[in-house]
Amino acid sequence: MQDLMVKILDKINSPKDLKQLNISEMNTLADEMRQIIIKKVNTTGGHFGPNLGMVEATIALHYVFNSPVDKIVFDVSHQCYPHKILTGRKEGFTNPDKYHKYTGYTAPEESAHDLFKVGHTSTSVSLATGLAKGRDLIGGKENIIAVIGDGSLTGGEALEGLNNAAVLGSNIIIVVNDNDMSIAENQGGICNMLTELRENNGEVKNNFFKALGFEYHYISDGHNIEKLIETFKNVKDSDHPVLIHMHTIKGKGFEPAEINKEPFHWILPGTLDHLNDMLGEESEDYNSLTKDYLLNKVNEGMPIIAINAATPGVFGWDKTFRDKMGSHYIDVGIAEQQAVGMASGIAKRGGKAVLGIMSSFVQRTYDQLSQDMALNNAPVTMLVYWGGISEADATHLCTFDIPLISNIPNIVYLAPTCKEEYMKMLDWSVKQNEYPVAIRVPMMISYSGEEDNTDYSILNKFKITEQGNDIAIIGLGTFYDKAKELKSYIKENLGINATLINPRFITGLDEEMLNNLKSSHKIVITLEDGELNGGFGEKISRFYGNSDMKVLNYGSLKEFTDRASLDELYSRYHLTSELILEDIKKIL
């Protein structure tokens, strides 16, 4: 792309500068901002459609309100780039050398204009009710604004928040950014209700928001800065809860994204340079394998159903797949609790519920896993994606799912190391009716080349893949490869032929095997791709606590990392063969 002209933006270093502009200049500014967002996101990857849709509204918010005294909380912060540009961080979008300086989410350490670190959806209204209540306790007078998308509105915390915001009795302004999309299509009664409001310019017989007690305002064109400013001015300093419902266009200003919203929600670097390749052929991976399996079962007449909470893209459940699945597919919206509750009900009624969920979002449904699913032994199959140590930002870490899931009774949590195991586990899980099962789906495919004949109904049987002595290495799931590598390294450096173990079961110990190791082994090493605290390895340590066996557990520490490199993390966690060898030498 050619160099971009940002004449107006050049003059904007804080929201204060914005207040000098007239409407025409602000419209020009919006164009400039949009161009730098498109260029930057196409270079680094990131949230695309949501940010393009919020340019004008963000300008209007900062024109009318007085941030950071007035406080704006952006839900999920998928749409915070315009806000970052206007609050002193435009270099992160205009200067390629600074493209990686700022996180893609709101981050208080970057700016006083960011109130919270936010990356999971549906939290802004709750957080804003807290800011408002804190203000009232302390005697402040500022405006509290929560911006929330129509997709985020279907999440439990958002709805609990609306119920409370409505009766707050003092200033709180909720801006519903309705672009008629969640990450994929939005779902449910709330979606239909919003559609009806949009189609009737905000005038309907049964207004959901008014029913809750909000003063309601509708803005039909959320890209009309003049109208936005007028409405925001109108509600500024309100002494009671107000809800503004504005209609925006996701991907506004970039036609392919306006037409085809889902793939442009978040894009990879270079996406815009290869628009025609976006629907290219898939090679075999865990996504394609899972999709093929599910479609086969539907064709065989099994009452199977693929369920997810608004993130079908994570699993490659694209439109083609969804169409083929038909009534055997459901997206419950951003509503992980509902996904698990519903899956449990389906399983209890004899349906075969296969629930896809990203590791980081399992956190949004602990009680349902425990009460709806595990306590009721509902034979749901839950596929947990992206679990493991990663370079993700602090809000999307996927290192906590093992402590979370594996300490709940009744759930069988499995960790395949290759395609053959994964397919066998999936098939076993779908066909059995005894247990809630979770499978930690690896990110990268690998092959053992051997058919897996394991009967997974015999729980907690670990597999010795290479018998040795002195040292046993237990490599869980995605870290089985690290265990193999470590075995070689130990052989080279210590001349010890270590035993290699693939445990496969995260949720229980093979006590017989562990006991047998005592006779010919001095050290057991565990490797897991996730948090050590509360995880898999500690259970091995506890098991051997009354014996002479030495145990070394490796995994991530209890911390929120933020875009740290894998090299840095593996080094800090001693997750390299070299560093583990040093630890071994200390106790040999």
Added chain:
Amino acid sequence: MQDLMVKILDKINSPKDLKQLNISEMNTLADEMRQIIIKKVNTTGGHFGPNLGMVEATIALHYVFNSPVDKIVFDVSHQCYPHKILTGRKEGFTNPDKYHKYTGYTAPEESAHDLFKVGHTSTSVSLATGLAKGRDLIGGKENIIAVIGDGSLTGGEALEGLNNAAVLGSNIIIVVNDNDMSIAENQGGICNMLTELRENNGEVKNNFFKALGFEYHYISDGHNIEKLIETFKNVKDSDHPVLIHMHTIKGKGFEPAEINKEPFHWILPGTLDHLNDMLGEESEDYNSLTKDYLLNKVNEGMPIIAINAATPGVFGWDKTFRDKMGSHYIDVGIAEQQAVGMASGIAKRGGKAVLGIMSSFVQRTYDQLSQDMALNNAPVTMLVYWGGISEADATHLCTFDIPLISNIPNIVYLAPTCKEEYMKMLDWSVKQNEYPVAIRVPMMISYSGEEDNTDYSILNKFKITEQGNDIAIIGLGTFYDKAKELKSYIKENLGINATLINPRFITGLDEEMLNNLKSSHKIVITLEDGELNGGFGEKISRFYGNSDMKVLNYGSLKEFTDRASLDELYSRYHLTSELILEDIKKIL
């Protein structure tokens, strides 16, 4: 109470028998059922008001629908006694010898008429959407009915469920049992919306349920069996989602409970025999201490606020306390996610949020603890009540909070062993601005008799309370007393003067102290009042994994127990001095 006449009930052994009765007989039956519920609950304790309010509606449901083919899911199942009486379990209410035979919640192992084990609120609609979807996949034709109270309706899962139920496109019947109460007063915009509907006989300008897309029916008298039957018949076999909103009276038929609803939600044995004692003087306990502390801080002008999600009774936050706190008190309704999100917002705005929550319900808000609170380092004080091994039913176990909370980064989780420590921890937590803090409030008060001068801002410092050698016993929180007892028992039986340690911090290890123990100790024993898997002791085992120290961890196993006696549990978990001594002898 005198012996009760149950002439009609004598003939009712299943819902089928009910279908032979006329309205007059059903009204008599309702009176009989009410009387046996009152007598039974006054003997055993249990949910009182909610069950009295659902007698007629349950009769009508079973008269019209064909359970267990038609499926009725009772939310939280606080109101399932009438259902149990009508589905073959009346002996549990008429025969004092069988009073304890059945759990107070729905339980599939008791009856095919119970679909799920349920004891946490706000799940019925989600579960029912699953049953309905499973039915549709399999080609069934039955009715799926979810019964949900107005209080439960404010919970995230319920609202996520409504959003999905509304677009299910097939039969689902949601019965909202509106008694204008949660456990305490109901809260929020939804509560006000329901009030408006009741006051206008279901006819209002903005109907919340219609806005979501439901066919809506209002029943002004939920105790009128004829009207209930008429309405249920009207919607039976509906091919689309229907919502029936019925107005009932919580505690119906027992005047003191109708007038004073909150204390009669759940009653202790014998409550009805001593009605005048219900508001007696309190003796000092952690509830009274906490209340006095909070009121003092309010009086000193601190912007402190007590927050809870619909269970003020757990903490003794009665009406007198709430009135005194005024705007420094908030009940967010059944909405734990909102409670944590709001508390985080308050803390970030400089308010001092003190959130009360029962251990079992912490499960309902994992992601908010992680993202809203911990990731943002919001200095909230969370008081976790009732944590520990107990004789509770399977749905209300309080053994999982340590694995849940303590593996989330940034949170400081404290375990006081006595009043002196608790008060010091509470005061430190409220005044500091660095950390999200949770305190595990013991059930029973105890006193050390010594002022606690600890500076809790120095994290993870364990305290050696009695220095000994060979064996070190670490007794966490409520199990510190067990550790003291074990020390004496070891002295008597082995002549060893064990070291006694009060760790106080759940969320981190005192590595210096643990290292120092190596020189003069061979065994470290940990005792914790909760689940071992993912808990406190395993971290000690991991720490010593590379050393010669033997470690024995004691706590509960990973299991859902159900009204098991403490004796049985302590025996199974080796939580007695005698059993621990046996384990010690094996490794000495």
